[in-house]
Amino acid sequence: MIEVENLSKRYGDKLAVDGLDFTVQPGIVTGFLGPNGAGKSTTMRMIAGLDEPTSGRVRLNGQDYRASAAPMAELGILLEAQAVHTGRSARNHLLALAQTNGIGARRVDEVLDMVGLREVGAKRVGGFSLGMGQRLGVASALLGDPRVVVLDEPVNGLDPEGVLWIRTLLRALADEGRTVFVSSHLMSEMAQTAARLVVVGRGRLIADTTVDEFVARASGGAVTVRTPEAATLRELLLGPDVTVTSEVSDVLLVHGLTAEQIGTAAWQAHLPVFELSAQQASLEEAFMQLTQDAVEYRSSDEKKVAA
Numbered sequence: 001m002i003e004v005e006n007l008s009k010r011y012g013d014k015l016a017v018d019g020l021d022f023t024v025q026p027g028i029v030t031g032f033l034g035p036n037g038a039g040k041s042t043t044m045r046m047i048a049g050l051d052e053p054t055s056g057r058v059r060l061n062g063q064d065y066r067a068s069a070a071p072m073a074e075l076g077i078l079l080e081a082q083a084v085h086t087g088r089s090a091r092n093h094l095l096a097l098a099q100t101n102g103i104g105a106r107r108v109d110e111v112l113d114m115v116g117l118r119e120v121g122a123k124r125v126g127g128f129s130l131g132m133g134q135r136l137g138v139a140s141a142l143l144g145d146p147r148v149v150v151l152d153e154p155v156n157g158l159d160p161e162g163v164l165w166i167r168t169l170l171r172a173l174a175d176e177g178r179t180v181f182v183s184s185h186l187m188s189e190m191a192q193t194a195a196r197l198v199v200v201g202r203g204r205l206i207a208d209t210t211v212d213e214f215v216a217r218a219s220g221g222a223v224t225v226r227t228p229e230a231a232t233l234r235e236l237l238l239g240p241d242v243t244v245t246s247e248v249s250d251v252l253l254v255h256g257l258t259a260e261q262i263g264t265a266a267w268q269a270h271l272p273v274f275e276l277s278a279q280q281a282s283l284e285e286a287f288m289q290l291t292q293d294a295v296e297y298r299s300s301d302e303k304k305v306a307a
């Protein structure tokens, strides 16, 4: 479990992370979403103890990670643009990491197998593609058989087969009871991988929810009804918490009632309904709506820099 409590990080006059509070539970994949510059990497670095919070704290499995006797068994982390000694082979890179952490050579071969790099284990890391480098980063993160896995943009640079592989791997790690926290800017990817989402914008928490709730909230629960008796049905449905709008004469957009309630009401009043559908925003649309302010702020910020 990861517990983030009132976490903030200031760089000069820039508040990169602003009072974040959330918990990442074991046994499921939790996605960490936000536009560029939202503070995801900074938060992940603080979770790993690589950056000191300006205020607040992080606990891993109930304790301060840095107090752990076997840190690699507690937390495995993949950060963006990790430094690797490019002259070393993949296997030697992992061996060096294993040795300094009291991990045996057998585990190195295990993780090379897990990430599909066994065949190229003897090759120099300098010649690796971006995707192979990502796989090596994942192998490093998994080396200590960690209870908590934190991955910053792991699908970056992976081809479709690699994306599928990472999705399957993340789910398998969660199914083993581990805590899996993974950042991405690809909403569609998160929809297929994560069960929960922590969404941030401008360093602040925007949503901490399930993927389903996230989409439902953004789409506002509107229902589209197509009927030749639009005026009659509109009168029938209107109530204190129900709004009905219409842009096309035979189509109503209803807020405040479910598709089932509308269908039943229409049937009871013998009104024909040709179409009845709950509006589903895609995860992409939901994310754009919820983080719009953060993105606008960001682009005006960039204009200021450019001016």
Ligand SMILES: Nc1ncnc2c1ncn2[C@@H]1O[C@H](COP(=O)(O)OP(=O)(O)OP(=O)(O)O)[C@@H](O)[C@H]1O
Pocket: 011, 014, 015, 016, 034, 035, 036, 037, 038, 039, 040, 041, 042, 043, 185
């Ligand atoms: N070392 C640093 N010094 C100064 N500012 C920093 C530093 N690291 C991050 N920032 C700023 O803090 C904010 C958050 O950055 P961060 O990299 O955490 O965001 P992010 O959500 O991971 O974005 P991206 O998806 O682009 O990596 C940005 O405005 C960034 O410019």
